[in-house]
Every structure is written in C-alpha cells, then in structure tokens.
Amino acid sequence: MSQDRGLPATSYAVLGLLTFGRELSGYELKQWADSTLRFYWTAPAMSQIYTELKRLAERGLVLAREVDGGPSRTTTRYRVSAKGTRALRRWLADSDPGFPLLKHPIALRLLLGHLLDPAQVREMLEAYDAALAAQRRDLRAVLDGIDNEPAFEFPAHVARWGLSYYDSEEDAVRRVLSALPEPLPRRAQADGASGTGPAR
Amino acid sequence: MSQDRGLPATSYAVLGLLTFGRELSGYELKQWADSTLRFYWTAPAMSQIYTELKRLAERGLVLAREVDGGPSRTTTRYRVSAKGTRALRRWLADSDPGFPLLKHPIALRLLLGHLLDPAQVREMLEAYDAALAAQRRDLRAVLDGIDNEPAFEFPAHVARWGLSYYDSEEDAVRRVLSALPEPLPRRAQADGASGTGPAR
DNA sequence: ACTCTACTATTCCTAACCGGAAGACCTTCG
C-alpha cells in the first residue's frame, strides 16, 4: 500500500517507458533507456532494470509474460498494469519532483583549473565541445524520429529541451575558452581550420 | 599504487576542495560542499565525507592533524599532502572525464505528460521556474563572494557557467509553457497578455 | 559443418552512496 510511495524515481521512469509502445523485455527496455532516457535521467544499468522490473512485478504494477524464444529459451516480457498506470499518475501528481541533479565532470575539473596548465584546460574543454556535438546529434536523431507524432508530443518537448541545453552548454564552453589566456599559436601553422577550430 | 587510480570522482572532489584555502574539518568541508559543490556535482552526505577523508588519509593524500577545541575536545583537520596534489593533478590530466550526467525530475515527468492534465503540467513547470530562480540567487551569491578574487578564478568560471545554465533552463521552461495548450482563462480576465504570456 | 562473433537475456557480486540516528561537547542567551 503505502509502500508504493516509497519507490525511487528510477522505478517510475522504467514504468513510464512501458506506457508508450508495447510489451518489452528487460533487454529491450535497456536499449530504449539507453537511447532516450539517458539524456535527462540515468540510463539504469542492466542489473538495475531487472531489479526494478522484479519489484514492479511484485507490487503488481507491471505484468510479466513468458514468451519462448527458442527451444530452451524463454524471454520475459513486461507491460504496465492498470494499477501501474494509476500508481504512475498518482506519483506524477503528488510527489515533489525536487531539483535537477547535475554531475558535471568537466565543471568539476575546471573548478580545479589552477592545478593544470592552460593548454590542458583548453584541451579538455574542446574535447567536451566535441562530445557535446556528438550527443546533440544523437538527440537530434531521436527527435527527428518522433517529431510530429502526436503520441510523442511530450517526449518531443523533452527532446527539444535537451537540445537547447546542449546549445547552452556549447555557448558556455566557448565563453570559458575565450576568457582563458591565449594558447599562444606561435607556430606558423594555418590555424582556423585545424583541430580546435570552432566548427559549426 | 595503482589503487590510486581506482578512486571515484567524489574522492577527488573532496580532495580538490582542500586545494583551496586551508585545513578543514570534515564538518567544515561539508558546509563548503553544500554551498558550492552542489551546483554541478553532488554535495556528498556527511558520512560520505568522513569516509572519503579516512580513505584519503590512508593513502597519504591528505594529512590529518588533531586540534584541540576545548578541554576534552579534539577536532581533526585535514589538508592535502604533496602526494595528494600530485595524485589530483594526475587524475585531472589523465582520466577521462566522461559526459555530464543529468537527473532531471521535471523533464522525466514532462516526458510522461500524456498521463497528466495540462493544468498539472503547467503547475509543475511554474514551480520549477520558481525553484530555478531561488537556486540562481544562491549561486549568484556564491559568485559575488569570489568574483575578482584571483585565487578563485576557476571557481568563478564555473559559477558563471552555472548561472548561464539556469538562464537556459528558464528559457526552456518558458518555451514549453508557451507550447502547451492554453490554460483556458475563462474568467473574464483580460487575456491576450495573461498567463502564458512571455513575461520578462 | 564448424567456428567466430555479435546479439539477446539475465543474474550475481561488490563498491558507492545516502540519510538518519546517536552521542558528545560547546556557546549563547534568556
């Protein structure tokens, strides 16, 4: 009963994934989480997913069904139960969301910039910039896959939100870079088109 | 030896805090972390701080010193050792930072917006907007405390980065709000400039 | 047909982490 309140957000995240589309196996759920949930939540570890599914099944929030996937193979697929949908609605409506939690390893390292030489800091920030671009592409692809699909209106909002976050991060990185002491491009190399160049 | 590699980022975060200022007690360290680290990393629990300090001391990365705080009172204060600074530098230079991890409960809930009615969604977003403003104020205060202090050049960069993040979040929230269906301000209030309006 | 690799599917072990409780002293202020 009141235990249902006690579930961590990740449980509801998994449960929530099941409110789209269909019956999924733990493995498929993980794929899904990796490709979507990871942008604004954690993509739970495999083990985590299975743990959650077990717990959700115990409480009757999801229904498990055995499907055979070969002679000596049996896959368990899950779908939300009506009770699960209710629990999810209640959670969405009643619980305090709290404030976002950011674990930003680049910012953490930048904080300690006084222990590094400027070139290393630049390098790190440029690598982050590249990683951002890649991440942005991935999310863009997700959005392109669902945009204009009425069933995914809210996921699309979230995806756009995420994109704007990446944009803002790129700006922030650039701002820090330009506030850093010059990299002294003493060598007569034609820069501007090289590695660090502000592509895009 | 190679164990030093194995430390989690939070260990280095604590160690890093000690590279500013002076000798700190676990308790003071917690205060510090709460007021600064929490904006872009986690503020570790008390117990966590003490656990880290013990571990760091074991490995010789911090030096503990007993200080008396009264007749039968003894406080342990910690400072980085030379070895600790070296380990930190090595970590900063060599380890892969990885990508930021965001746990965004608002985005997670928005994703499941199809399970809620629009009014609830609006309410949630507006509450988040307010929380953002408060958080922003706190961070602004931190920045004001260290800005223009050369010793805190990098923390200041990080703080400005954080502020720009909050700004971008505010924009994103507003954008979502204005894309949501009208709240139907049926009461004879002059709408057109009301509720959803892009105030500020 | 045989092996190699990659994918599907799940479980187990261990480390990281959190939050609360508890115990202690110390200072301040009514």
Next chain:
DNA sequence: CGAAGGTCTTCCGGTTAGGAATAGTAGAGT
C-alpha cells in the same frame, strides 16, 4: 541555570550503480 542550537564525528541499514559472469541463439565467413 537550563534550553537551544551549532560543531564534530561515527555507525548503521538500505538502495543504487557498474561490471563481470553466464548462456543460449543467430548469422557470417571459411
């Protein structure tokens, strides 16, 4: 003096997360 609130630290139990281990299955190449 006594209560309240701040400093300081440890212990505990539980949850979460990550990585490795296991194991069957399907396809690709030789």
